[in-house]
Amino acid sequence: MSSSSSDEVFEERFDEVFEEIFEDTFTNRVEAQTSNQRSRAYIERNREGGQDRLWNDYFSEDATFSSQIFRRRFRMNKDLFLRIVYGLSENFPFFQQRRYATGRFGLSALQKCTEAIRMLAYGSAADTVDEYHCTFLFT
Template sequence: MTTSAGDNRLWNDYFSEDPTFPPHLFRRRFRMYKEVFMRIVDTLSANVPFFQQRRDAVGRLGLSTLQKCTAAIRMLAYGSAAGAGDEYLRLGESTSLSCLTNFTEGIIQLFGDEYLRRPTPEDLQ
């Protein structure tokens, strides 16, 4: 199973057994701990078909879950433009926007009841 250049770069830089960038740089660049990011990635991949990697009509693998989630997180964390992922992640503007839309809808659907609620009196204490 071959992967794209963007997926390979992302994997080697942050997710391999011996990543190029250490955990403190992951935290700085993704604005969260890797464990939190991976929980989001795994939950979205298991529950939202958009985030499941598939093959196209000629058998090539599409974008990975990591690429799609990274594109969305970077736009949210940095306010970056949708086309900013072209070089590093290897995805275009319309795909980045689709990643962001599906990401936010998935987060609301899967984590909304737990994290996107009004604070309780106990929370406020």
């Protein structure tokens, strides 16, 4: 057997093995991604209802909580708070409400600012108030 023919045999066998490995790897990867997508559960968080409750509790004319309670919880008056919300939502994209890939709206500027200002008012880190964030906004 000549050197060139053994090189050709090696290359053909190498190509076959490479294609098998590549195909198996690709198939496994696609199956893993598909099974991950199927295993994710959707959790309804009722963000729209949270926005409505937040507004009704603190900012409507006949709010559930008085201005004094608002001031004690947020350490500022409502007018200043709403000016901050407006300023942040106008100047920083993070504080603007967006649609998710599913077409549903995320948290409103008011909801995002409420949590950020509460974290500042009480000196908490974001990961320590995550559960409280849901409780505060949605209960």
